[in-house]
Structure formats: structure tokens, C-alpha cells
Amino acid sequence: MPMVIDETPLARKRRARKMYRLLHERYPYAHAELDFETPLQLLVATVLSAQTTDVTVNKVTPTLFARYPSALDLAAAEPAEMEEILRPTGFYKAKTRSVIGLAQALVERFDGEVPPRLRDLVTLPGVGRKTANVVLGNAFDVPGLTVDTHFGRLVRRFGWTEETDPVKVEHAVGELFERKDWTMLSHVLIFHGRRTCHARRPACGACPVTRLCPAYGDGETDPAKAARLLKYELAP
Numbered sequence: 673m674p675m676v677i678d679e680t681p682l683a684r685k686r687r688a689r690k691m692y693r694l695l696h697e698r699y700p701y702a703h704a705e706l707d708f709e710t711p712l713q714l715l716v717a718t719v720l721s722a723q724t725t726d727v728t729v730n731k732v733t734p735t736l737f738a739r740y741p742s743a744l745d746l747a748a749a750e751p752a753e754m755e756e757i758l759r760p761t762g763f764y765k766a767k768t769r770s771v772i773g774l775a776q777a778l779v780e781r782f783d784g785e786v787p788p789r790l791r792d793l794v795t796l797p798g799v800g801r802k803t804a805n806v807v808l809g810n811a812f813d814v815p816g817l818t819v820d821t822h823f824g825r826l827v828r829r830f831g832w833t834e835e836t837d838p839v840k841v842e843h844a845v846g847e848l849f850e851r852k853d854w855t856m857l858s859h860v861l862i863f864h865g866r867r868t869c870h871a872r873r874p875a876c877g878a879c880p881v882t883r884l885c886p887a888y889g890d891g892e893t894d895p896a897k898a899a900r901l902l903k904y905e906l907a908p
């Protein structure tokens with residue numbers, strides 16, 4: 673259930689910004705965990721990350737992009753060959769079809785380049801607002817909020833919004849922060865969701881925002897037990 677807390681819009685904005693500051697201090701290295709060098713690579717990696725971890729995607733993408741460096745190469749790929757490369761990511765037949773279809777659309781409609789605008793990106797097959805915002809925020813430096821499952825769960829626990837629809841969540845949270853902070857805020861919340869504020873058992877006793885979070889107590893509050901729940905699998 674989303675937390676409803678009685679506060680003015682200004683108080684909510686101040687509380688949200690304070691929480692962001694504390695979480696940013698906890699995860700100063702928060703970043704997109706998918707490896708990429710170009711917008712095309714990030715777009716494809718994001719599509720591949722469905723139903724699997726970024727770590728797994730990062731294991732296959734070097735081979736994929738060495739074999740198919742451009743959208744044209746991806747569009748003309750032999751499906752069976754690409755399937756073998758993508759197999760470790762799961763659903764590899766469907767993902768192969770998605771990647772080839774996406775690359776064909778890029779070649780046909782955008783000269784093989786990834787368009788840097790939300791309204792163009794979401795016209796590509798298999799690309800929704802979440803994927804588009806990942807690409808805009810990280811490959812084009814256009815501020816974007818990435819409302820994935822972690823982000824949605826956390827902002828409702830935080831009492832920043834009661835909305836459940838991802839587009840409404842994006843707008844409600846966007847109102848609380850300056851645009852320049854949107855991309856880093858997304859990384860920080862996704863890191864917090866993966867490492868501390870887990871879906872089933874949040875590690876409340878080891879969390880930096882306990883005093884500002886109305887959901888404190890939903891998870892383990894004993895500091896020693898909470899510390900054992902932390903998952904810092906990718907921390908430097």
C-alpha cells in the first residue's frame with residue numbers, strides 16, 4: 673500500500689530533496705549499470721536487460737557489438753547466429769527478434785542513428801518511456817526519470833506520490849526535483865532499491881533515510897540483522 677502522509681507540497685518537496693541528498697551520499701558512484709559506448713549500444717543493452725540482470729547483459733554485449741557494430745549490421749543479422757550470442761540473457765529468441773526489428777526501424781526511419789528525442793524514441797518497436805529515458809539521460813545527457821520497478825516501489829514507500837501508473841509517477845516525482853537532478857536521482861533510487869530497500873525485506877536498520885521515510889519499519893530494523901541484508905554486489 674502506498675504511504676499517505678499529511679504534509680504540504682512544499683514540505684514534501686523539502687523532505688524529498690533531503691532524502692535524495694542523503695541517498696546520493698550513500699551511493700555517490702550510482703550510474704547506469706549497463707556498459708555502453710554509443711547511444712545504439714545503450715539502446716540495445718536496455719532492450720536486452722528485460723527479465724535479466726545488467727551484469728548478465730554486460731557479459732554478452734561486447735561479443736554482440738564486436739560482431740554487429742552498426743544498426744545496419746544488426747538489422748541484417750542472421751537470427752540463429754545472434755540467438756547464440758544472446759542465449760545467456762534468457763528469452764533469447766524473442767530478444768533476437770526485438771533487436772533485429774529495432775535495428776531495422778532505425779535504418780529505415782532514422783538513417784541507422786538513435787534519435788535523441790523522446791517522441792521519436794518511443795515510436796521504435798519495443799521502446800517505451802522507461803527505455804527512452806534511460807537512453808536520453810545516459811547517452812544524450814537529456815535529464816530523464818527512469819521509472820522501473822525499484823523506482824516506483826521506492827517513491828511510494830517514501831510517500832513522494834501515491835500514483836502507480838509509471839507516467840503519472842514520472843510527472844509527480846519530476847515536480848519535486850530540478851530537471852538537472854532527474855537522471856542521477858533515477859540511478860540513486862535504483863541503487864537503493866537493489867542494495868537496501870528491497871521489495872520483500874527492506875534493510876531499514878541500515879538505511880540512511882530512516883527518519884524521513886514513512887515506511888521505516890516495513891523491513892528489518894535491527895541494525896546488525898539489517899546490515900546482513902545489504903547487497904553491494906557492484907560497489908567499487
Ligand code: SF4
Pocket residue numbers: 829868869870874875876877879880881882885886887888889890891
Ligand atoms: S527506511 Fe526502510 S522502507 Fe524506508 S527507504 Fe529505508 S529501507 Fe526503504
